[in-house]
Amino acid sequence: MKTLSQDLIELQQKVRNFIQQVVIPYEQDPRQDSHGPSTELRAELIEKAREHGLLTPHASVEMGGQAWTHVQKAVAFEEAGYSPLGPIAMNIHAPDEGNIHLLDIVASDAQKQRWLKPMVEGKIRSCFAMTEPAPGAGSDPSMLLTTATLDGDDYVINGRKWLITGADGASVAIIMAKMEDGSASMFLTDTDAKGFILEKNMNAMDSCFAGGHGILRFENLRIPKENVLGEIGKGFKYAQVRLAPARLTHCMRWLGQARRAHDIATQYACERQSFGQRLGDHQGVGFMLADNEMDLLSTRLAVHYCAQVLDMNDKGNYESSLVKVISSENIWKIIDRSLQILGGQAITDENLVCKIFKDARGFRIYDGANEVHRMSISKKLLNGKI
Structure with a gap:
């Protein structure tokens, strides 16, 4: 810029x-x-x-x-x-970027030395275990079903999680669980602990996340009190500490992927001949490239705006919701147009845009489905909370 x-x-x-x-x-x-x-x-x-x-x-x-x-x-x-x-x-x-940010702010000194430092050094990976199969927590985290019960000096965790990015190969997990009073808390655990079970890796559209997406089961998983992340009962608060910045960094990274798809399509439109002229000289193609340029610019401006809000020590929950929806939908249009310009080659693994296309589709769902963000934005707008 x-x-x-x-x-x-x-x-x-x-x-x-x-x-x-x-x-x-x-x-x-x-x-x-x-x-x-x-x-x-x-x-x-x-x-x-x-x-x-x-x-x-x-x-x-x-x-x-x-x-x-x-x-x-x-x-x-x-x-x-x-x-x-x-x-x-x-x-x-993801999820290490967001987990590192969360632990930097919330974890105790002992927890930072045990888990955060090796994460920062790139020696270990982590996962964030919140999402559950229906009827458990998804876009609505209040539907949390995984439980944590105090037993002596330990909390005993029982429940099931899925769509847990990076679970396979992670050394440490952050687990969100419901307390007996209905509040939620976060817990840190080594993934080789007894009762921490990786059931399977799910076959997902995307293939860009280390460790894929797993299904986890906790069977009387014992977590010592000293491994509570932050304070008991503040799990939902800490989730917001993590989610607003992590939501925005997703937008940043995917903007790079969309730009790559656009660059590949632009080069092809300059080189490929069709009906006696360059492919890009046909208005149907040239206009798609122009639309890509506009969507790239508007997305970048939105991302930088929200970054400035966060740098002013504002929580940025409202702004990050706006920018997440803007970014994920613009990025999807850019990648989709790029694939269309490239034609048949881009529906195969012969072209990187095929991978980018499959990887990017989930962005309109994870970090809160766009429909949920629209609902949140409209409620705040109508209730005068912006």
């Missing part, structure tokens, strides 16, 4: 060079499947980011990060998202 400061331009170029020169060559690496990049590939990419001074930059300086502002993240995370492997390499992918 022409409005960026010199420092942000330099940061943008640093990340852009890393993605172009180091990460993109890995995109054809066979160490990837329908559940994302392998542990080995992730570790190799993590080391590359460490060498370039770009590993987990959003974490606090105390934990080994660079404490990037939200505006810095808006610039750099878009560049990272230009490759599906970029966020994995820089350790800024």
Whole structure:
């Protein structure tokens, strides 16, 4: 963006060079499947980011990060998202990015040393276990069914979760559970604890998240009191601490993916001949490229606006809802148009846009379905709470 400061331009170029020169060559690496990049590939990419001074930059300086502002993240995370492997390499992918932010704010010193520090160093992964099969919690977290019962010095957790991103291969989990008084709390646990069971990995449309999406079951999982995250009964409050910034970083990363799809389609429209002229010279195609440019710009402006709100220490819940809907719908239109321009090749794995298309569709659902965000926005608007 022409409005960026010199420092942000330099940061943008640093990340852009890393993605172009180091990460993109890995995109054809066979160490990837329908559940994302392998542990080995992730570790190799993590080391590359460490060498370039770009590993987990959003974490606090105390934990080994660079404490990037939200505006810095808006610039750099878009560049990272230009490759599906970029966020994995820089350790800024979901769910670890949001979990690191949450633990940085809420975790005790002992918890930070035990779990957060190795997460920031890229040595371990995490998962966030809140979503449940019906009739449990989904877009409405108040429907939480997983329970936590105090028994001596432990809390005993029972329940079932699904669509848990990164569960397979995670070393630590943050579990949201309902207390006996109906409130909710968050708990930290090692995933090799007795009673923590990964039932299966789900076959999902996307393949960009390390560890895929799993189904978890907790059978009398015992968690010591010292592993409560924050205070008992404040789980929903802490969820908002995590969700507003994490919601926005999704927008940042996916904006990079949409730009990549658009760039691929633009290049093809410049080179491909059809009916005696370049494909892009046909108005039907040229107009789609123009619409992509407008949607990229409006999405980027919205993301940067919300980043500024968060940097002003505002909770940004309302603004992040607005921007999540704007971004996910614009991004989907950009990718869909790009696929249309590319034609038959883009419905196969021969073209990266096919993967981007499948990966991106879920964004209108996760982090709160767009319909739920619209409901929240309208209620606040009608009740004068904005």
